[in-house]
Amino acid sequence: MTRTVYVNGQYLPEDEAKVSIFDRGFLMADGVYEVTSVIGGKLVDFDGHATRLERSLSELDMGQPLTKDELLEVHRELVRLNEIDEGGVYLQITRGAPADRDFVFPPADTPQTVVLFTQSKPGLSAATPKPISVISIEDQRWGRRDIKTVQLLYPSLGKMMAKAAGADDAWMVEDGFVTEGTSNNAYIVKGRKIITRHLGNEILHGITRAAVLRFAREAQMEVEERNFTIDEAKEADEAFITSATMFVTPVVAIDGEQIGNGEGGGIAARLREIYIEESRKAAV
Structure with a gap:
């Protein structure tokens, strides 16, 4: 049609x-x-x-x-x-x-x-999404990533780099710290604490990010907004991304190294469940 x-x-x-x-x-x-x-x-x-x-x-x-x-x-x-x-x-x-x-x-x-x-996109709200793997790449975008412009050449190149490496996506790194994914915000979980980069000009102020963090706090989950490194991410218990097109999706490998159990963890799964449930209620 x-x-x-x-x-x-x-x-x-x-x-x-x-x-x-x-x-x-x-x-x-x-x-x-x-x-x-x-x-x-x-x-x-x-x-x-x-x-x-x-x-x-x-x-x-x-x-x-x-x-x-x-x-x-x-x-x-x-x-x-x-x-x-x-x-x-x-x-x-x-x-x-x-x-x-x-x-x-x-x-x-x-x-x-x-x-x-x-x-x-049938299956968008599936309870259990396919986990993804990512590679790390240098963040070479312009400085105002908080503005959602159509300047998407470097994120596209990043996805192609990931594909060539046998991965699904890339996490971009600037001054030693993860900024975000090519089209999503990035998170790690350590000791049941959710860690994600603080808002600023360096990352997009994700709408899904804001909702997920609000739901996390309402569910009495601990959230810390700060910079983290790729090495720290590799040692995390869980990692995941959020976006309007993937909601909450587990990341199970970074640069070929397994994260946690390699299958995705309970924090990401619970956040996805809450996000979809609450989004259905509030959708217009």
């Missing part, structure tokens, strides 16, 4: 959707994005994604072309039209076009480009 997508106010078959070759998202990676998960045909943590989107746009001096309510309506309509039960909705907003290529921003009243599409 051909998907219906949204482009600048129109719902179109995906093979009829077009964006200008002069769009700054294409020429300059001048845009931001969000991915909102869908469980049971409903949106997970939409408010959190909408709030982060507004912040990303503001940090890049870009306007908000649609209100939060308008965005919610578009998300829901795409989920309905494409009959998405489990999956996600991808949203991208760029500084727009048409304008000739120039490093200087176009006038503020230049129409922005707004694109949304869905992806179906």
